[in-house]
Amino acid sequence: MFHSSDIYTVTDFSRKPAEHIKRLNESKRPEILTVNGKAAVVIQDAESYEKMAALAEYADSILNIRKALAEEGRELTNFTREFEAKYGIKR
Structure with a gap:
């Protein structure tokens, strides 16, 4: 379900939200967002x-x-x- 390529920092997400949203809509896979190297939240398309x-x-x-x-x-x-x-x- 998760791939190592689906892990990003919250900072990266906040800098490029449109890129993440596009990828989420295309891949249909959730992304894990990390804070200080630890999983913090999971996001996915609606x-x-x-x-x-x-x-x-x-x-x-x-x-x-x-x-x-x-x-x-x-x-x-x-x-x-x-x-x-x-x-x-x-x-």
Whole structure:
């Protein structure tokens, strides 16, 4: 996801913001901005951020569904066995 070529100083970003924005929009890869040689912030283009946020929301919903099923549901193997017995399905 990150390449060493995607690391810049905050100073470099503040001196050439248009260059960074153009590169972000073209590459669709985030950039790491450093302060005193240490990672300080990550920046990315809006489209990539929206995709990342949507994926995070989707992953969160899957975790919530799994949690609900674990609390209220039953083991898949038990369900499968009961379903197959009820409908006469043989493997």
